[in-house]
Amino acid sequence: MSPVAALERPAAPRRRDAAATRAAMLEAAKRQFAALGYDRAVLRDIAAEAGADVALIKRYFGGKEGLFVEALKSAIGGPDRLRGWDRAGFAREIATLMAGDPHAHEERTQTFQFLLRAATSPSTAPLLNLAVQERFLGPIRDWLGGENAQARARVLAAVHIGFLVERLIRGEALVGAEREAFIDRAAAALDAVVQS
Amino acid sequence: MSPVAALERPAAPRRRDAAATRAAMLEAAKRQFAALGYDRAVLRDIAAEAGADVALIKRYFGGKEGLFVEALKSAIGGPDRLRGWDRAGFAREIATLMAGDPHAHEERTQTFQFLLRAATSPSTAPLLNLAVQERFLGPIRDWLGGENAQARARVLAAVHIGFLVERLIRGEALVGAEREAFIDRAAAALDAVVQS
DNA sequence: CCCGTTTGTCAACAGCCATTGACTTCGTTC
DNA sequence: GAACGAAGTCAATGGCTGTTGACAAACGGG
DSSP: OOOSSTTSOTTOOOOOOHHHHHHHHHHHHHHHHHHHHHHHOOHHHHHHHTTSOHHHHHHHHSSHHHHHHHHHHHHHOOTTTTTTOOHHHHHHHHHHHHHOOSSSOHHHHHHHHHHHHHHHOTTTHHHHHHHHIIIIIHHHHHHHOSTTHHHHHHHHHHHHHHHHHHHHHHOSOOOHHHHHHHHHHHHHHHHHHHOO | OOOSSTTSOTTOOOOOOHHHHHHHHHHHHHHHHHHHHHHHOOHHHHHHHTTSOHHHHHHHHSSHHHHHHHHHHHHHTSOOSSTTOOHHHHHHHHHHHHHOOSSSTTHHHHHHHHHHHHTTOGGGHHHHHHHHIIIIIHHHHHHHOSTTHHHHHHHHHHHHHHHHHHHHHHOSOOOHHHHHHHHHHHHHHHHHHHOO
């Protein structure tokens, strides 16, 4: 019934490669967790989507929670992601991003859903908190510098998150005058935090 | 172990009253769903907290989903928080709320948590969309007034939600100097939107 | 070519939980 | 006060899902 991996020419079931299957499972996990949330995501389905067996999840990740943490880290990315941002363009760039681009946002949206779901689920919130602290708040704090960097980083993260959620709820991208107005306001809000 | 309804004098098991037990179950459901989310919330516990039996949930609400929807409606219909806010105090009030209060952060954030967690349940997405539009975006827009009210309302709602989520992830309330700094910055960010 | 190790597969288990229907008790009406 | 319906209780059942250990196949070095 499901169009999972129906047409994956069964003649070449992928040469045995632990790293590859591990990566495939991680990818599938990100998709499933994003779409369904932690509790509703089913290990069997994740494994199936990756073209692997459930038992391997235990072997490679220890269990469901381990898989989730690993997927979370993979989704958030490394702590050096902020490198190269400049203060001037930052606010408007983020704002434009959040207004929504009709194209090319598939992957980003998925990551968001993933993070949002993780945030709103009590079972995973502590895990997310840890990851955010290490890979988001810390780097942003350092990037901001100056006084009260920690608190400002918190606020910045909150505002950022807010735009992501709004974008997610809205569903479609903004257009025309409303889009311009939105970007202006959002950039102003972000700048208010970045500029001390 | 759990301090559910242990001390509800068992001598007076409540005179038979369908409406009352229904209401009690709804109240318990709101609490449990807010605290645990849809999936982790257990009907047995909800019934127990309401001092009723599980089977009645089926009879009165049709099932778990029905109970959830009903609880959501009930939560949405709560008091309107925007009434009486003035432009001057608004930002700081919200910011303080989001910093977290070591005490008394039960009732106030429960509804918000419930709504946020509900956002991840596909079956309630339309319901929630409507609620956000009617009870959040609409009032905020009217309250803001002036030019580009709609766009500004979007941004304001987004920032607000962002703080909610950040609070949810963070888990604990802020204290001391960081708390003060956070409130200041958050208020500034909100003000940047409110003041046209 | 052989053997140990890695990789992948299979089936069963065990716990949790919503659902369900039959049964009992209470309240009300005639 | 008898009978009917509503309110509440109880136990069992069935499905779902994470986990687990035993087994088979492939790989690679000696």
